[in-house]
Amino acid sequence: MTETIRARAMGRPLERLDGRDKVVGQAPYAYEQQVTDPLYLHPVQAVIARGRINAIDTADAESLPGVVTVLTHLNAPRLTGDGDGDDRELWVLQSDEVHFRGQFIGVVVAETSEIARHAADLVRVEYERWPHDVELSADRDDLYAPDKVNAGHDTDTDVGDVAAALADAPVVVDHTYRTPMEYNNPMEPHATVAVWDAGGLTMYDSTQGVHVVRQRLAPLFGLDPGHVRVVAPHVGGGFGSKGAPHAHNVLAGLAAQVTGGRPVKLAVTRQQMFSVVGHRTPTIQRIGLGAETDGRLTALVHEVVEHTSRIVEYAEQTAVVSRMMYAAPNRRTRHRLAALDVPVPFWMRAPGEAPGAFALEVAMDELAVACGLDPVELRIRNEPDVDPESGRPFSGRRMSECLREGARRFGWESRDPTPAARLRDGWLEGTGVAASVYPRIMQTGNRAWVRYGPDGRYEVGIGAVDIGTGTWTALTQIAADALEVPVEEVRLRIGDTDLPEAAVAGGSGGLSAWGSAVVGAARAFREKFGRHPSAGDEATGTAPESPAAEDFSMYSFGAQFAHVRVHADTGEIRVPRMLGVFTVGRVVNPRTARSQFVGAMTMGLSMALHEEAVLDPRFGHVVNHDLATYHIATHADVQDVDAIWLDEEDPRSNPMGIRGIGEIGIVGAAAAVANAVHHATGVRVRDLPITPDKLFH
Amino acid sequence: MEFLRPLSWEEALALRAGRPDAVPIQGGTDVMVEINFEVRRPGALLDLNPVRELAEWEMAEGRLRIGAGLPYTRLIEEVGDRVPGLAQAARTVGSPQIRNRGTVGGNLGAASPAGDCHPPLLAAGAQVEVESAAGGVRMIPAEEFYLGVKRTALRDDELIRAVWLRPAEGPQHFSKVGTRNAMVIAVCSFAIALHPAERRVGTGIGSAAPTPLRAAEAEEFLAGELAGEPAWGRSLPDGLAERFGELVGRAAAPIDDVRGTAAYRRHALAVMARRTLTWAWQDRLAGTGRS
Ligand SMILES: Cc1cc2nc3c(=O)[nH]c(=O)nc-3n(C[C@H](O)[C@H](O)[C@H](O)COP(=O)(O)OP(=O)(O)OC[C@H]3O[C@@H](n4cnc5c(N)ncnc54)[C@H](O)[C@@H]3O)c2cc1C
Numbered sequence: 001m002t003e004t005i006r007a008r009a010m011g012r013p014l015e016r017l018d019g020r021d022k023v024v025g026q027a028p029y030a031y032e033q034q035v036t037d038p039l040y041l042h043p044v045q046a047v048i049a050r051g052r053i054n055a056i057d058t059a060d061a062e063s064l065p066g067v068v069t070v071l072t073h074l075n076a077p078r079l080t081g082d083g084d085g086d087d088r089e090l091w092v093l094q095s096d097e098v099h100f101r102g103q104f105i106g107v108v109v110a111e112t113s114e115i116a117r118h119a120a121d122l123v124r125v126e127y128e129r130w131p132h133d134v135e136l137s138a139d140r141d142d143l144y145a146p147d148k149v150n151a152g153h154d155t156d157t158d159v160g161d162v163a164a165a166l167a168d169a170p171v172v173v174d175h176t177y178r179t180p181m182e183y184n185n186p187m188e189p190h191a192t193v194a195v196w197d198a199g200g201l202t203m204y205d206s207t208q209g210v211h212v213v214r215q216r217l218a219p220l221f222g223l224d225p226g227h228v229r230v231v232a233p234h235v236g237g238g239f240g241s242k243g244a245p246h247a248h249n250v251l252a253g254l255a256a257q258v259t260g261g262r263p264v265k266l267a268v269t270r271q272q273m274f275s276v277v278g279h280r281t282p283t284i285q286r287i288g289l290g291a292e293t294d295g296r297l298t299a300l301v302h303e304v305v306e307h308t309s310r311i312v313e314y315a316e317q318t319a320v321v322s323r324m325m326y327a328a329p330n331r332r333t334r335h336r337l338a339a340l341d342v343p344v345p346f347w348m349r350a351p352g353e354a355p356g357a358f359a360l361e362v363a364m365d366e367l368a369v370a371c372g373l374d375p376v377e378l379r380i381r382n383e384p385d386v387d388p389e390s391g392r393p394f395s396g397r398r399m400s401e402c403l404r405e406g407a408r409r410f411g412w413e414s415r416d417p418t419p420a421a422r423l424r425d426g427w428l429e430g431t432g433v434a435a436s437v438y439p440r441i442m443q444t445g446n447r448a449w450v451r452y453g454p455d456g457r458y459e460v461g462i463g464a465v466d467i468g469t470g471t472w473t474a475l476t477q478i479a480a481d482a483l484e485v486p487v488e489e490v491r492l493r494i495g496d497t498d499l500p501e502a503a504v505a506g507g508s509g510g511l512s513a514w515g516s517a518v519v520g521a522a523r524a525f526r527e528k529f530g531r532h533p534s535a536g537d538e539a540t541g542t543a544p545e546s547p548a549a550e551d552f553s554m555y556s557f558g559a560q561f562a563h564v565r566v567h568a569d570t571g572e573i574r575v576p577r578m579l580g581v582f583t584v585g586r587v588v589n590p591r592t593a594r595s596q597f598v599g600a601m602t603m604g605l606s607m608a609l610h611e612e613a614v615l616d617p618r619f620g621h622v623v624n625h626d627l628a629t630y631h632i633a634t635h636a637d638v639q640d641v642d643a644i645w646l647d648e649e650d651p652r653s654n655p656m657g658i659r660g661i662g663e664i665g666i667v668g669a670a671a672a673v674a675n676a677v678h679h680a681t682g683v684r685v686r687d688l689p690i691t692p693d694k695l696f697h
Numbered sequence: 698m699e700f701l702r703p704l705s706w707e708e709a710l711a712l713r714a715g716r717p718d719a720v721p722i723q724g725g726t727d728v729m730v731e732i733n734f735e736v737r738r739p740g741a742l743l744d745l746n747p748v749r750e751l752a753e754w755e756m757a758e759g760r761l762r763i764g765a766g767l768p769y770t771r772l773i774e775e776v777g778d779r780v781p782g783l784a785q786a787a788r789t790v791g792s793p794q795i796r797n798r799g800t801v802g803g804n805l806g807a808a809s810p811a812g813d814c815h816p817p818l819l820a821a822g823a824q825v826e827v828e829s830a831a832g833g834v835r836m837i838p839a840e841e842f843y844l845g846v847k848r849t850a851l852r853d854d855e856l857i858r859a860v861w862l863r864p865a866e867g868p869q870h871f872s873k874v875g876t877r878n879a880m881v882i883a884v885c886s887f888a889i890a891l892h893p894a895e896r897r898v899g900t901g902i903g904s905a906a907p908t909p910l911r912a913a914e915a916e917e918f919l920a921g922e923l924a925g926e927p928a929w930g931r932s933l934p935d936g937l938a939e940r941f942g943e944l945v946g947r948a949a950a951p952i953d954d955v956r957g958t959a960a961y962r963r964h965a966l967a968v969m970a971r972r973t974l975t976w977a978w979q980d981r982l983a984g985t986g987r988s
């Protein structure tokens with residue numbers, strides 16, 4: 001157990017410290033950074049899914065007034081390294097090969113963005129086309145098991161004898177669930193401004209981690225990390241897609257080398273984002289549940305087939321949720337990949353847990369129906385005493401309380417379980433429940449400093465990033481409590497690699513890691529200088545892993561409830577109410593936290609009903625590559641979405657007692673909606689998104 | 698790309714005649730998307746916004762003449778009570794921003810099979826007033842206006858001036874199914890207009906065939922079943938709305954696409970036809986909705 005700091009500022013719904021700047025437009029995002037005399041970039045993208053560039057003619061583009069140069073694999077500066085492993089996504093303009101449609105094969109550098117875009121259209125490319133393959137299916141003969149899946153999890157697990165348990169089980173639910181290819185689509189498209197001068201490379205970037213961008217790019221450009229500076233004071237969302245640099249960052253870095261020191265600006269368009277900044281893989285998931293007639297699970301099988309790109313392996317950890325969620329003595333999980341000629345998949349909010357919990361939690365609902373049990377009760381009956389995967393106790397698992405509290409607030413006790421039994425004004429009504437879970441993740445490599453300024457305020461510095469979640473505010477609250485001063489006496493500095501090393505804003509672990517480092521620095525500062533420092537006093541601290549991490553399994557949990565109305569004749573689906581009850585350790589700022597929960601639940605609703613990228617097998621591109629056709633829930637689709645959390649702290653997690661909140665809200669949300677649709681209509685849709693036509697088979 | 702800005706209708710027609718490669722632009726909510734997405738790159742844009750009269754409406758010869766450039770927001774507010782079917786459709790278009798810019802003329806010009814204005818225009822028996830410098834004015838009945846996917850009866854040198862509709866003589870309804878609640882292209886849509894004086898019901902189907910279309914057989918069926926004065930004063934005979942719905946579903950020629958399956962479209966059309974007819978009839982019997 002770590003010693004927690006006393007909560008005075010923490011727990012208060014402080015308004016965003018950067019709110020005013022954002023509202024009046026004074027908070028600079030990457031593309032708006034003021035640089036002198038910039039040039040503008042527009043990429044050229046491959047229009048085949050696989051092959052080789054035979055010829056690339058840039059003459060017309062280069063002769064357009066205002067065009068400075070056009071870079072292709074023939075004339076781009078060389079990158080350093082061998083272009084292997086994960087670097088293959090970043091190995092931009094280094095060879096004539098095309099690995100997926102939309103890949104960057106050139107870039108125009110011009111005086112205005114309009115000229116650059118126009119010129120990009122004038123580049124003529126001749127390809128040698130090779131056959132491509134972008135179709136995922138569970139019966140491909142080339143599926144393979146990756147060495148590990150994302151976040152370092154084992155690919156497969158086997159506990160007990162699943163086959164025997166399933167064969168013996170009096171109740172068996174065994175089905176296949178599918179989730180489509182999905183896109184993060186943060187509000188702010190990816191953008192970067194690069195300056196290459198005598199001092200090295202400076203990049204103003206829309207990223208979830210300035211340090212990760214530096215770590216990945218410096219070696220590629222043959223630069224010492226000290227000669228790469230990455231700056232990101234404000235970021236308009238990422239949902240994982242900005243968790244690492246992508247090809248556009250390299251493109252900007254290459255272009256910045258040939259402009260004689262003039263800065264270059266690159267804004268990735270919404271359509272380009274569907275090719276180059278990651279996506280969530282489609283999944284095909286088999287869930288097999290074996291249970292006693294009282295609902296107690298005896299077997300749990302979760303087998304996943306998903307895709308990865310041929311050039312970089314990304315294996316979504318879709319089945320890991322089934323390893324620790326329920327107390328089934330016999331369990332089997334599998335991840336199998338098809339390596340396809342698709343853009344590189346990457347993190348999207350709750351990678352693994354979001355699609356995995358959809359399948360598991362719908363299957364649990366099916367089991368409840370099969371056993372004639374209330375789905376809340378079924379889950380409570382299968383609550384494990386210790387983590388089924390590791391055998392360790394949980395640092396806190398108040399899952400049953402979340403289920404009960406949610407049920408109470410949702411009016412669950414009066415629910416008639418009969419499906420398709422409530423027709424009101426032509427609409428079938430139904431309610432559904434699902435469980436949520438997300439691991440508490442502690443990332444390593446975090447440092448912070450505390451300096452006492454001449455103005456009597458404490459400056460606190462760490463190279464963290466606020467991606468719109470409220471880090472400016474919440475981390476200030478933590479710093480204030482760590483130093484035992486009011487928030488007004490703290491001046492936070494983040495978003496710059498000139499500040500100490502900090503982990504990416506990802507895995508719902510940003511605030512845990514950064515906050516721990518800030519606490520470490522504050523403690524070091526007080527130890528050294530006491531309560532009455534002098535101007536200029538400074539101390540640094542790090543974020544050691546909590547000793548309890550060895551002995552405890554740490555997860556956040558939740559229960560989500562959804563009320564849906566399905567039109568009896570047309571199948572149109574409305575979601576008048578969603579409620580999430582979460583147990584996440586301490587909540588540092590209820591105001592910003594609520595936005596995370598409600599936002600993620602809304603994203604889950606969107607996943608349930610709307611989101612689906614349609615990949616055209618003939619050409620290998622996403623057809624609906626814009627927000628007009630890739631549907632995301634609109635305001636009119638979102639009605640009453642509410643989130644509450646149990647009052648608690650988790651002292652085993654870190655000195656703030658927090659476990660992370662950014663992703664759990666999307667986990668289980670789609671399942672709750674799907675289960676409610678079943679309750680309303682009697683139709684079980686196992687294939688997201690749930691569209692009206694799927695209700696009429 | 699050249700940007701042509703005629704200040705009067707005559708000038709617009711003259712420019713149109715001289716520049717067949719020019720693309721007219723009104724609200725731009727279709728045109729700008731196409732340019733942005735590089736669907737097309739016209740040699741010139743012919744901006745109709747300065748032609749003030751296009752954004753006006755008037756009553757003439759007992760009919761409403763709605764200028765091609767009247768934005769949806771104003772259409773709903775200013776004439777919505779007289780063209781309730783069209784106004785209902787207009788309310789479902791895009792978002793407030795799109796309704797502030799988008800127009801009926803633009804919807805007709807784009808002629809997407811999913812355009813929301815088409816079904817109510819068909820059901821109401823609207824006429825499209827088009828004009829060219831050389832050929833003068835032509836009045837094209839809505840049902841003859843749509844020739845194919847995004848193809849219309851408009852000639853190269855013509856512009857759309859207005860749509861003409863009789864103020865609603867009876868109840869009108871519009872219904873649209875989409876895969877979300879706003880900002881959505883119709884999976885399919887249906888409009889109905891009662892014409893009590895003619896003892897007939899008009900229909901319009903959207904997003905379920907290469908062009909918007911009338912459900913002719915369904916219309917004839919109703920006209921036959923409801924022949925004679927007494928029928929129009931009584932409740933709908935049992936099963937009539939259902940049969941009507943089936944015929945409307947049969948009139949469509951839908952496809953499977955990312956928005957929905959063909960089978961679902963037929964089903965939904967039948968449902969919408971049945972529902973809208975029932976509503977319209979209830980309105981009629983209750984004396985609401987102009988008759
Ligand atoms: C976000 C978004 C949501 C949308 N949602 C919907 C929706 O729900 N339902 C729907 O039906 N549509 C929708 N649309 C499409 C569009 O808004 C409508 O079709 C609208 O009616 C177009 O009107 P406009 O004045 O903007 O047309 P413009 O874009 O200016 O023009 C459209 C076409 O008509 C031609 N044109 C315009 N005026 C004339 C004229 N006087 N004479 C001859 N040709 C002319 C143009 O050349 C062009 O081909 C949406 C568009 C967007 C961007």
